[in-house]
Amino acid sequence: EAGVAQSPRYKIIEKRQSVAFWCNPISGHATLYWYQQILGQGPKLLIQFQNNGVVDDSQLPKDRFSAERLKGVDSTLKIQPAKLEDSAVYLCASSSGLAGITGELFFGEGSRLTVL
């Protein structure tokens, strides 16, 4: 079974530029998550989708971050314009249902963003 795929693995940009990350979850997984992991910290949930609807985006900085999951499968996370503090690893995860029911998230390898 293929795992969660993310690209690109690494990205270096200058502040005020834009960047987009792509995620393809495990086939059949209805729930998709984007987490931000700053070096030395635990992952912080940015946005959670159930199929193609947003379940929670309370910690997404909506003035610069956007995410979509148009067909309920793969997803894109965009940052525009980027700030220095956006330097982090962006983790995508998926689960077959809500985490409180299924009890396990499957993570991708992450996309490491460096903003100069």
Next chain:
Amino acid sequence: AQTVTQSQPEMSVQEAETVTLSCTYDTSENNYYLFWYKQPPSRQMILVIRQEAYKQQNATENRFSVNFQKAAKSFSLKISDSQLGDTAMYFCAFVGSQGAQKLVFGQGTRLTINP
């Protein structure tokens, strides 16, 4: 809001020793799940073990076991006979059974197993 606290930023033990990682959490819910995730260097995060709050018996997975104290809101991970491959960041995580069921992580503990 639920919070998860890991008070040990770093730990280091010798191979074959036993090590215990601490985690406390705060919630007003009665039914929830607790997890330990492992994140090896430059590799993806994987689930180590999970505990359902309504189960009194502590979960075990081979060399990994937990000590779940619901009243104290404590959830520690014990690794027995530690191996070099156990070197990783370990994150404690919580998910409630209500609402969006967000998985909330602690700050992590960096565990190093020395040969």
